[in-house]
Amino acid sequence: MDNNALHTVEARIREQITAHCESGDVPGFVAGVCHAGEQTIVAHGTANAATGAPMRQDTGFLFGSVTKVLTTMLVLQQVDRGLLDLDTPVVKHLPDFALTVPGAADKILVRHLLSHTNGIDADLFFPVAKGRDALKTYITGLASSCGSMFEPGEQLSYSNGGMIVAGRLLEVITGTPFPELLERDVYTPVGMKDSGTSAEQAILRSTAIGHFPDPATGAARPTGMFMLPDTWGPAGGTPVGTVADLLALGRTHLAGGVSPSGTRVLSTGSTTLMQQVSYDMATPNVPPMGLGWVRYPFGDTTVLAMSGASPGGVAILCVVPEHDLVFAAFGNTPGAIMLQDRLLQQLLRERLGVRIPALITGVQQDVDLTPYAGTYRSDQLRIDVRVVDGQLEEQAAYEPADASQERVFTAFTGGMTAAPPQRYVPIRAGLFAPAGYPPETFDGYLRLLLVSYHDIRDGRARFRNGGGRLTRRA
Structure with a gap:
């Protein structure tokens, strides 16, 4: 250069x-x-x-x-x-x-x-x-x-x-x-x-x-x-x-x-x-x-x-x-x-x-949302997923193991212990985008905002992946 x-x-x-x-x-x-x-x-x-x-x-x-x-x-x-x-x-x-x-x-x-x-x-x-x-x-x-x-x-x-x-x-x-x-x-x-x-x-x-x-x-x-x-x-x-x-x-x-x-x-x-x-x-x-x-x-x-x-x-x-x-x-x-x-x-x-x-080039219609609804957990984190108006709505909450864990976590997040409900629109089976974002948002590093579901067994997803992190169906 x-x-x-x-x-x-x-x-x-x-x-x-x-x-x-x-x-x-x-x-x-x-x-x-x-x-x-x-x-x-x-x-x-x-x-x-x-x-x-x-x-x-x-x-x-x-x-x-x-x-x-x-x-x-x-x-x-x-x-x-x-x-x-x-x-x-x-x-x-x-x-x-x-x-x-x-x-x-x-x-x-x-x-x-x-x-x-x-x-x-x-x-x-x-x-x-x-x-x-x-x-x-x-x-x-x-x-x-x-x-x-x-x-x-x-x-x-x-x-x-x-x-x-x-x-x-x-x-x-x-x-x-x-x-x-x-x-x-x-x-x-x-x-x-x-x-x-x-x-x-x-x-x-x-x-x-x-x-x-x-x-x-x-x-x-x-x-x-x-x-x-x-x-x-x-x-x-x-x-x-x-x-x-x-x-x-x-x-x-x-x-x-x-x-x-x-x-x-x-x-x-x-x-x-x-x-x-x-x-x-x-x-x-x-x-x-x-x-x-x-x-x-x-x-x-x-x-x-x-x-x-x-x-x-x-x-x-x-x-x-x-x-x-x-x-x-x-x-x-x-x-x-x-x-x-x-x-x-x-x-x-x-x-x-x-x-x-473009990472998202089209949206699949009529995606069956039922395999993804449910409660997913990982260490001290709970995510409740339900179907609302043809979209997924997620509610994430931190569930501290003890007072010491809570002090560190809330200081790390600036006081947050629960996120407001977030709606997700289907892109295709198993892949969802947060509602209200233009598709080009996800072309770069912020593709991590997308959410995916994995390992469908008996009509239900076993894992949710958000930000590269898994939570497992409870």
Whole structure:
């Protein structure tokens, strides 16, 4: 990319970010693009509405689930070193790993942790613990609190629990606490010089906090919780860094595991393995899963991506190997994902010339809705689905296991414990779109808003998939 083209990209991103920040949609936003060796970072707005601190190009933020790429890299480093095998049962190295379903944990392989095919039903399990034993505490809690949603390898369901188990597995294999391992084996060799894993580190430099829209006024109010407990570190609870750090990470994956400074971080084989399809649900709302990466198809172009929610904020990292491009961004309200999706599609269309076809090209008439009505559950989540006026109406509610779980969950969501009823219109059998959205909404990252139903048995769907996560018919 020549400098003139880079300036054009920068100007377009600045225009979009400025409009969103000044309209009040998001207090602050920072985004970066690296293409063909040239890099630009743009920031605008406020990093912290409580202090008025500005969002800067080097402002840090919580990575959220972008961390899952890092955790996967750490596991595959141990595979490269011969200390782990992806097809080994996790309990071989982690004998304390158990679930409430007898024998379920014994069937889970290391590979299942990274490909989100493990079936661990722990997506909202938030034990509170700090320090060196945090992940050990999480594993102990699984055995008494969390079950299994499906047989390992049978389905795909986005799994925070799987990544946290992988983090504890790494501690046992290496004898090193996860935060130290992350800093030593990923941050340092990649060149992520401003990244850390604690609020204590974050407070020493410019760091953004999350915000939620005030129910009464709509104005952004600061989060009451900066980060999730240490028990969620490997899934994305604690790592903090900058857009420049994420661009360096993305460039490492473009270069087959070699960092921008020339340091080999991961073998070419393992870097390639992360990018290959490990499981495909064959439904438009759930892109094929690699290891760590989600593979978003935009026509004939694949975008390796991972987004990450934190309390009141959302980060994203996208790598486009076919076009030597990395895009990273953070916005400090949950709705910032809308702007991130728009910027990504803009880059693909305008900068790379990618044709993005419509994901929804037609609507099937007279879809039988009866197989989908019913109650679906996963860890502390209940979704009631009923047929109303030729549509599905869903009512989701959080059902906390105890007061501690409720405190963490409500802080993470800005006080929400139940969503308002949502109507869904049928696209075809088993696939539904939220009512009122134009079809082009779902062409990009926001295809995750679609809902699908799977495994029809005796005229009833066994699973519901929303946002890549399964709930099972009760």
